[in-house]
Amino acid sequence: MHKILILGPQGSGKGTQATRLAQKLHIPALSTGNLLREEVASGSTLGKQIASFIDKGNLVPDEITSSVLKKRLTQDDVARGFILDGFPRFMEQYESAKTFLEPTAVLIIDVPKEESLKRILKRAEIENRTDDTPESIERRLAWSREKTVPVIEQYTTLGLTHTVNGVGEIDEVEERINQVLGIA
Ligand code: AMP
Numbered sequence: 001m002h003k004i005l006i007l008g009p010q011g012s013g014k015g016t017q018a019t020r021l022a023q024k025l026h027i028p029a030l031s032t033g034n035l036l037r038e039e040v041a042s043g044s045t046l047g048k049q050i051a052s053f054i055d056k057g058n059l060v061p062d063e064i065t066s067s068v069l070k071k072r073l074t075q076d077d078v079a080r081g082f083i084l085d086g087f088p089r090f091m092e093q094y095e096s097a098k099t100f101l102e103p104t105a106v107l108i109i110d111v112p113k114e115e116s117l118k119r120i121l122k123r124a125e126i127e128n129r130t131d132d133t134p135e136s137i138e139r140r141l142a143w144s145r146e147k148t149v150p151v152i153e154q155y156t157t158l159g160l161t162h163t164v165n166g167v168g169e170i171d172e173v174e175e176r177i178n179q180v181l182g183i184a
Helices: 014-025 032-042 044-053 063-072 091-098 113-127 134-157 170-181
Strands: 004-005 029-031 081-085 105-110 161-165
Touching: 004 014, 004 134, 014 029, 014 081, 014 105, 014 113, 014 170, 029 032, 029 170, 032 044, 032 063, 032 081, 044 063, 063 091, 091 134, 105 134, 113 134, 134 161
Parallel strands: 004 081, 004 105, 029 081, 105 161
Antiparallel strands: none
């Protein structure tokens, strides 16, 4: 069974590659960003609370993020595995993840800061995302760099990490991922 976590800076192509990998393996691609946005779109009280963080470009508190993710993981379609993008992003979430996630592999997509910044700005323009102001992008990138390092170290100690160069055509990156994961 594949339970694959995808880590990497925003704008690394994680979401795109998660979707491709999920299609190939016939398992769902989950993303905490999408799960949180879906909760916002539902108009629930929790969704309104979540929106207040996302709209400012802030992280959603761990308790809320974990509970939304945990709830999603109880649905039938993840029984045969899943790809997860966006969690755990820092040590507190790693500790929380230990209680309900047992990844079989952790994929790290490596892209230089300038490249991810360029891609995020392009995406912000296309999607008109309220959280993608230049200031919030800089803040998220800096946070991501600092805070994910120890998480990656932990998973590396467990022998679960595979690092892939994320610069290049989408097909090329996909091929590199298939290779490191041993997927034909
Ligand atoms: P993303 O789609 O990964 O760019 O996430 C969009 C927004 O959702 C982020 O800016 C955060 O506000 C929130 N978010 C996504 N994943 C997490 C997480 N693991 N922890 C806290 N907030 C998150």
